[in-house]
Amino acid sequence: MxxxxxxxxxxxxxxxxxxxKFKCKNGYLxxxxFKAARLKGLVINPFNTTGEELKIKLEKFNSKMDNFKETAKVGNYISFSDITNEVYVPNMKSEHRFIKYSDILDFELIEDGETIVTKGGLGRAVAGGVLFGGVGAIVGGVTGKKKSKHTVKSVKIKITTNDIKDPIVFITLLQKETKKDSLIYKNSAKTAQEILSRLKVVTSKDYSTKPEEVGQAKISVADELIKLKTLLDEGILTQEEFNKQKEKLLN
Ligand SMILES: [Zn+2]
Structure with a gap:
């Protein structure tokens, strides 16, 4: 050639x-x-990677993606799988991440570099926000701390994992100066709240049970109700279907 x-x-x-075609370290892509390498954040610089290296990373990513059965997602920011008990965080700047619920140590909302709320500070009320759709109240509680500032430059969620090599994962919700009374900001706050609420719910469960022990009795009625309500809120279940399932659970 x-x-x-x-x-x-x-x-x-x-x-x-x-x-x-795109030049890579040992030939062309x-x-x-090339697109997969960039979009999936598999390699930082495709030009400096060999095709074989990329192939291994792609295969690993694709098999993880095949295993991951999404049960909920918030925009394109994060996906949840209550089947594999993990989250998937796409990231354009670094490697996409799959994180087991049980490996999430902490998470926090950061606005202009300042922590607004942590996992511990969220309490039951925010987790309940998923249940009862109380978006407004919680958004106020989460973002109302810095009333004196009228604009915000960045809104991120920082997830701390117990992966020693790479423990921090950021979800960037906003990264340009935005007025606090704008719709863009309000939407970011709403998205932040949904992500935080879901993270709170999935990290509040006990995953210490060994897989073979997980039987009907191990799944609490409350957890099942939370899942059902989420399905209802997302329009996956109708009110009628929800009522039927709820009644089944409670009996
Ligand atoms: Zn190719």
């Missing part, structure tokens, strides 16, 4: 690259592999 050859073989997937 000469310098002016249009056709090269992708060093990652082996497909012919065609005219659109096809547009699909």
């Amino acid at each position: 000469g310098l002016f050859s249009l056709k090269e073989t992708c060093s990652c997937c082996g497909k012919t690259t065609g005219f659109n 096809c547009p699909d592999c």
